[in-house]
Amino acid sequence: MLEVIMKRMDALSKLGNTTDTHKLDELSSALDRIQPAGLVERIQAIAQNMSDMAVRVEQILQRSIASNRGVFPDARSRTQKTTRSFLSHTHTHLWMRARWTSDPCYAFYGVDGSDCSFLIYLSEVEWFCPPLAWRNQTTTPTLTPLPKKQAVFHSDVGSLLEQVGTGKESLSFMKRRIRRLAAQWASAARRLDDKLRSRWREQK
Structure with a gap:
């Protein structure tokens, strides 16, 4: 499109100071024809797709909560708190959904194809998503200190x-x-x- 405009502008510059109205009218009509037809419609379609994607993610989360209710008690109320922050990571979640079988390391870390396992992996292994508040956070085990002994001098080397x-x-x-x-x-x-x-x- 820009190339066509540049060619028409070049033709206009060659007219110089002449008053050839026919050529000017031709250029004007050509510019009218190459207006970005349908650009607004395309933008609206993209916005609608993004809105639909957000709705789908919400549905996925709700299904995941419902299917894992026995495994994760009160997961529905807890996951709803993280839904808003998770929506910003939708592209990563979709990538995981498409490629989680591509490497055995995903299965090693507990990814089984469920949305819940994607959320856990992305928040606890890769740290792409914020931590899930309803998950137990592992803590470093405290070691029992060894009993203290009396220091003694040794003369044998x-x-x-x-x-x-x-x-x-x-x-x-x-x-x-x-x-x-x-x-x-x-x-x-x-x-x-x-x-x-x-x-x-x-x-x-």
Whole structure:
């Protein structure tokens, strides 16, 4: 369309200052003919399609809630709260619906073709959608702390030498240095133990 307009404009510029009304009328009628016919109708059709898509998503959610009522108690009321935020992720949901069988990783994460599984996957695995309020949020398990032990000084460096290992010149050098300094370390440990004898020290 732009190409036709440019050609007509080029023809108009060639007229120069002449007053050839026939050519001007021809150009005017050509421009009238190439107006974007049906553009408004196309825009209205696109808007209607978007509205229909939103209605379909709402229906999908309602069906999903109804079919999973036994699995997810009160899912209807809880999911309605997330419907508005989910509508902005409709394109991702439609993509999942079309391609969820393309890779076994989706099934590994619990996707089974149901809308509920799509919602859970997109909100908890990929994080494309906001978290679902009605889903249990996993928390990091708290580890039971190990019992504390009294720190003690060891004068034998044998276990330390075993941990250093063998086979490299740098390790041999470290072992020789440990053996050479072992007596000084033991003496320093005895002095520190005498100094801190009344205090409880935790083993690190």
